[in-house]
Amino acid sequence: MPSTPIIEGRAIEKWYPQPDGTRIQVVGLMDFAIEAGKIVALLGASGCGKSTLLRILSGLSQPSSGALFWQGKPVDSQVPNVAIVFQSFALFPWLTVLENVEAPLQARGVAAIERRKRALRTLDTVGLDGFETAYPKELSGGMKQRVGFARALVVEPEVLFMDEPFSALDVLTAENLRGELLELWLNKKMTTSAIFIVTHNIEEAVMLADRIVVLGRNPARIRSDINVRISHPRDRKSARFVELVDYIYKVMTEPDVEHAPPDPESTGEIALPPGGLKKGQAPLRLSKYQMLPHARVGGIAGLLELLHDRGGKEDLFRLSEDLVMDVEDLLPILEACQLLGFAWLREGDVQLSAQGAEFADADIQKRKVLFRQAALDHVTILKQIDNVLKRKSDHSINDDFFRDILDEHFTEDEVQRQFDTATNWGRYAEIFDYDRDSGRLTQAEASDVERLQLGPTPSEKSAEPAVEKRSSNSREP
């Protein structure tokens, strides 16, 4: 039955214009349709633009270009009947549970008696009877999210949007709520005809979804579109489940390589973007600048040590299971190891490189030397900082200089994160010192030399150049 999709975005994309006339692309040009009768899961690493895509499809924010269609007609002429379950619950803390659930009905002008009846019925469905007069702050996280569900279901939405609904909950509560959601869906206890869930948890997606869309980032673009044909209830331990999870892991961690798709029995056909998965595929408007993964040195060192202990090679999926870490948390560390040349990924395995093994074996001082080498060899921003600091007569520069460089390529928040990561690495590698109050980066050796010269032998001879340096300092604009 070829029916029109409920929601369809045609040639949508999203960018933010910058003051200098360039654009920062958040969502790359794509078509996206949500069809009736399906749970669609959108998978992607954090900051890849999946929440932005949700907000465009739900009508909360406008695409920069392209158009949104509701039941085949342009969306501006009608009000789509949708609801959103938020990651942070977004309940009104001053309203009781019942009032929170009634609020959307009030907005639709439903009269008091009818409103209360429907709200109580919905609360009953999600298992919240008895909590009607409680305030959200009296409830546990799982209970709060049930209120979030009730508030969404009470308007009987055509499409139920969920933005990482379980990621603020502990593992057990999340598992429990997922199960209940699936039960409501499979037994048709909700009138909703489609569910769109954004998540970074691969197993969650495979557990729930009929269709999984994997997003690549910078900007967001569809990397893989998978129909899941495993029947419910799905068993986490079953071979087909594990195979699919493994496949998605590979797609997410090694975007540049083509992977052998799993048994078509479980997935149906996998739709790949035309022309394969080559880098720079999406219509990019900006030259690419190296993007640092947000990993701290401590995490990198920890992972390398662990790999070294296990003989230098480990299956990715097992690693994340053993560490009880989401792919979202693990991925940046892995990327950092790869970037620095300490490890590489192949076929879902992590393999330690010679430099990585040497690092894992070294003592604190040696590690710094190795890290410094790796950083100066592979990390663009650190290379640039090092060069500038070497060339300047006072070996110091304001951080605005580098923020401006980053500004041309990243959004405001991302600039801050990129800069934080760079300072974390640069300080550890002793490439520079950073004084947060004055915002100045200073070459590490210079200050060390100064300290040594002034420290043990405070003779006039060695003190002189330092004084000279200071006075030249003050002349700098």
Next chain:
Amino acid sequence: MKKGISLRGFSAYRLWSQLPSIEVSRLPDVIMFGAAIALFYGIVTVGHSWFGPFTPSVEISRSIWALPAYAGYSLLRITIAYVLSLIFTLVYGYVAAYNPRAERFMIPLLDVLQSIPVLSFLPGVMLAMVALFPGRQLGLEMGAILLIFTGQVWNMAFSFYASLKSIPREMREAAAVYRFSWWQRFMQMELPFSAIGLVWNSMMSVAGGWFALMVCEMFVLGTRDFRLPGLGSYLQTAASEGDTVSILWGVATMVLVIVLLDQFIWRPVIAWAEKFKVEQVESTDVPQSWVFNLLQHSGGLAKLRERTLHPLGERLLLFFSRREKSENDARSSPAWRNWVAGVILLLALAAIGYGVIRVAMILGGLQSSELHQVAVGLGATFLRVNLALLIGTLWTIPAGVAIASNPKLARIAQPLAQIAASVPATALLPVILLVLIQIGGGLGLASIVVLLLGTQWYVLFNVIAGAMAIPTDLKECCSVFSIRGVARWKKLILPGIFPYLVTGLVTASGGAWNASIVAEYFHFKGHTYTITGLGATISQATDSGDFHLLLAATMMMAATVVTINRLVWRKLYALAETRFRLET
């Protein structure tokens, strides 16, 4: 089975909603009834007085028996001014928060207005109001109310704007995706979210209102002598007659009114506002108020609410929801709106331009001797204000830290300090002068004492709060490493209280500049005491009706306060926010 569950849901809810009427108490109802009668009487009396013919010189009685009525008049002025402030706040904050174009000039404007000393508005406002309502007492009343309004409104507006701006994104999105009407968004999201900030700022504002009230109920403008019956005029009359007994009675009444306000208005409101706190977990230390508890358990009040407020709220909610739905079909054209906005903007620009030209002309006409007077005055007041701040800081830091580290002392000292702080410095001025002149000190000393009284409390409260917020593990760490004496102060206490100290000093600094207007120039027992200072220049210019000088001095003071805020306090604030913030 399913039916059974939903029935249980129903019954549990019913039981809850019936709880208040189970604990029926008649006492609150009786009090409410009495209050209603008293209110009615008050309105009749006030109406009689306000709409009566203009009596340029109301005789202010010094009898103790006149005090309750005077206190009532003063309170009424503050209340009306507060209601006006609240309305202004909601409109101004809302527009500034949602109209990016307006925001760009509304917020800096607010910053400047906040820095202009209230009392320099006095002559202009009063003359305008008397001119608007000639021959009636109403004009004078309006003037006084407007003046109190200017003393109250700015920080409230700023707080509301800041709250609106900090509503979490997902909460806003929830309101959007569930298609809340404008009214529902306001009632269920924006107003509740801003409630706590509004309540605390209202308390501060009303305190500021008392400060202005004390002065504006009785003043001389050129040859005209304006008087309104009230606590402020009572105190001033008593002071200029040197009647110590009446002054003490007046101050006592003032303190009583402030304590009653605190118990019957602010504490219940704070306890009520607790439910608007955005928190994930219920806090254990919840503010309590016996009045609030009493009101909550009043059966009659609950019934009244059930009959009046609830249906009314429901009607409004549904009215706006349904109206907005039908409006979706026929949206008004934005071109029409743009046109109106353009005209308004043009008019506003023209008005501003005209104002600037007039001011420039007036300032151009000033003599060099007057400019000299303003400049010297600025220097003198600058020194005086900062001396007062320094003295205040020097004694409040050790005292505050001592109070904070000793719970027994805190229990006694805190309420006392609160009462002391709530008495406006302007009300105490006569008492201080009386004492100081008797022991031989002059206005030079008295002015600094008044500035101190007006400002040190902010610093003290903040130091206490800051010292209490120093984490125990840091204190223990200092004990373990035997960091004591000076080192302990330098490493732990001073950095720990720094952000709080800055907050206190910002408020104190603004308050001190404002207080200098009354502290440097005073009529007392027929004499005029005055010393060199910008505040004195402003008061003098007001007295003699010299508007040119008044304008120059006021602009000078506002410019100074804005400059100091920008150059000193903002930087310190930024430092406190980054380096001295204790991560939680």
